[in-house]
Amino acid sequence: MTTSPIDYQALAENIKRWGLALGFSQVGFSDIDLSSHEDALTQWLENNYHGEMDYMHKHGLMRARAQELVEGTTRVISVRMDYLPPEAKFARTLKKKDHAYISRYALGRDYHKLMRKRLKQLGDKISEYCESFNFRPFVDSAPILERPLAEKAGLGWVGKHSLLINKSAGSWFFLGELLVDIPLPTSEKTANECGSCVSCIKICPTQAIVAPYVVDARRCISYLTIELRDAIPEEFRPLIGNRIYGCDDCQLICPWNKFANISHEGDFSPRQNLDNVELLTVFSWDEATFLSKTAGSPIRRIGFNSWQRNISVAIGNAPYSAENIDALNDKLTTAEPMVAEHIHWALHQQDNKRIAAEQHSDFPIKNQRLTERLIRSVEKGLPRDA
Incomplete structure (x- = not known):
């Protein structure tokens, strides 16, 4: 001084x-x-x-x-x-x-x-x-x-x-x-x-x-x-x-x-x-996992419910997949009312995309999923029957 x-x-x-x-x-x-x-x-x-x-x-x-x-x-x-x-x-x-x-x-x-x-x-x-x-x-x-x-x-x-x-x-x-x-x-x-x-x-x-x-x-x-x-x-x-x-x-x-x-x-x-x-990865977190994964991060301050709400909306906006539907329905059983509202919205969005895919597809949606799985397997270098 x-x-x-x-x-x-x-x-x-x-x-x-x-x-x-x-x-x-x-x-x-x-x-x-x-x-x-x-x-x-x-x-x-x-x-x-x-x-x-x-x-x-x-x-x-x-x-x-x-x-x-x-x-x-x-x-x-x-x-x-x-x-x-x-x-x-x-x-x-x-x-x-x-x-x-x-x-x-x-x-x-x-x-x-x-x-x-x-x-x-x-x-x-x-x-x-x-x-x-x-x-x-x-x-x-x-x-x-x-x-x-x-x-x-x-x-x-x-x-x-x-x-x-x-x-x-x-x-x-x-x-x-x-x-x-x-x-x-x-x-x-x-x-x-x-x-x-x-x-x-x-x-x-x-x-x-x-x-x-x-x-x-x-x-x-x-x-x-x-x-x-x-x-x-x-x-x-x-x-x-x-x-x-x-x-x-x-x-x-x-x-x-x-x-x-x-x-x-x-x-x-x-x-x-x-x-x-992936969206489904972060959506699968329970509250304890969310708090652990976001320790020391500004993300934590929004809280688990807002986190699930935001991801629900994003899954609703994602391309249709049966995995998305399963994940949303699974979370719906334990979601708070505010989050559940967004899950219902996302399920509706996914269903609309499923219908649109069926209407514009030359083969059943099930076969389309199998084809997508095959492509993913080839890209990963896995056997085709894996």
């Missing part, structure tokens, strides 16, 4: 260096003035675009007023951490309709604890150089507009899908903040370079991006599969496809993600083979 006058410009450069050493991909600094975002936030809430996320409405404009969240705050240190691993399997998993698609960010260890721990380490390091210094670390854990703050801190710009985009790193990264009470120099805000591109708006399966930079959470697959605890509205179920936890479509289509950086953080690598797992 020093008692001499602090050179805050030099301290800011040191903070960036310390942040990189802790594994953050970029560090920036902003003031706390988000008054220009208050009208848009108010309108978003009045439109009920937050859905059943009552905490969004509860805190209201505090999200744009960091000083009300932590008294004495004058600056925000924003950080980003890349999470894209080598050999990501996005497109392949989406195309395999009998496989489960889980949003890329959730395949590894829960980033909240990892980043918060390192933000605290960064704050403790700063404390060694300041006679008086107070800080609070946050990672998706506070009512604060983190993306506009990160934008002001020069980490990127808020895209039309409402996520932060970095010109040289795309959008596959997490954000975190340190709210501090020292007058650090602020970073230069990044220019918005979305231009006339509307790819993210067009690609959204449920048309949740109702206007550039405005997302109606009630239509968003991430909200429907993660935040929503009740039944998923029927109009959205066919559109969810095989996405059982979150959705990455708006990022997958974004042209800036060709510049995305590969993460070398081992904790963000896929666990439990969840980047290449």
Whole structure:
């Protein structure tokens, strides 16, 4: 700790260096003035675009007023951490309709604890150089507009899908903040370079991006599969496809993600083979297995019932198979009422596909199944009578 006058410009450069050493991909600094975002936030809430996320409405404009969240705050240190691993399997998993698609960010260890721990380490390091210094670390854990703050801190710009985009790193990264009470120099805000591109708006399966930079959470697959605890509205179920936890479509289509950086953080690598797992495999888990397989993962927080609900919808959207019917009927005997509703829907979807297959087939569906089994056996190099 020093008692001499602090050179805050030099301290800011040191903070960036310390942040990189802790594994953050970029560090920036902003003031706390988000008054220009208050009208848009108010309108978003009045439109009920937050859905059943009552905490969004509860805190209201505090999200744009960091000083009300932590008294004495004058600056925000924003950080980003890349999470894209080598050999990501996005497109392949989406195309395999009998496989489960889980949003890329959730395949590894829960980033909240990892980043918060390192933000605290960064704050403790700063404390060694300041006679008086107070800080609070946050990672998706506070009512604060983190993306506009990160934008002001020069980490990127808020895209039309409402996520932060970095010109040289795309959008596959997490954000975190340190709210501090020292007058650090602020970073230069990044220019918005979305231009006339509307790819993210067009690609959204449920048309949740109702206007550039405005997302109606009630239509968003991430909200429907993660935040929503009740039944998923029927109009959205066919559109969810095989996405059982979150959705990455708006990022997958974004042209800036060709510049995305590969993460070398081992904790963000896929666990439990969840980047290449069949729907029936995860559907077969009982609650104890679910809790065991998702230990340390952000997936666990949705709970077993939502997990089964989401997979039921995905199986309903999958190609018809007798195995799907058997699995759905088996789960129906023990399912909670909310889950059972989705299983019944999935059974109806599968039955419609069975009927359609029979009507458009030149031979009975039983023979079709035998043929499919034969093809699978040959592909696996097994004897034909196995």
